[in-house]
Amino acid sequence: AQSVTQPDIHITVSEGASLELRCNYSYGATPYLFWYVQSPGQGLQLLLKYFSGDTLVQGIKGFEAEFKRSQSSFNLRKPSVHWSDAAEYFCAVEGGSYIPTFGRGTSLIVHP
């Protein structure tokens, strides 16, 4: 069975500071990995995805994530956070069954 753990429920950063959101997955082989963002009252929007190849993937809005097989992690990073990045972030894993499993989400709060 596949599962995802996002250990941080809330993260608070100052505008302009760097950001790292943690995601750990459980799956027997290399899965498909995703990060989504959800603004208040909206559906989820894809930030980036990893299928294979280069373990550092670039996404929209200046986000990137690194797949580390040895640590079963897929952490999301951004070098400089903007106030508009305040949102809920979800990591998701899909193991080839076409059934994505989502983490519980991390709420990002950005202080001016």
Next chain:
Amino acid sequence: NAGVTQTPKFRVLKTGQSMTLLCAQDMNHEYMYWYRQDPGMGLRLIHYSVGEGTTAKGEVPDGYNVSRLKKQNFLLGLESAAPSQTSVYFCASIASGHTEAFFGQGTRLTVV
């Protein structure tokens, strides 16, 4: 460019009433899903469909039924609503090839 459209966006039901949530996608996607989102719980899969005429149970199927008579539509039914079904419901679809999920805007359902 409608993508995934959910109807209605808001609804208040009395305990015991029934209703149907409609999800429509115009991207010719094979796979469709219904999730519920509750605070601190992330997204939990209710039912899903791998193609027209097929449905399957997800993680939390009790109290819900679904149908996919047409490829573009995926209906979620509540036969006898309970307060525990108060939630935000999201529909999603995925094309073949393990691409990302596309989400609707959500339906906020309150059962009183």
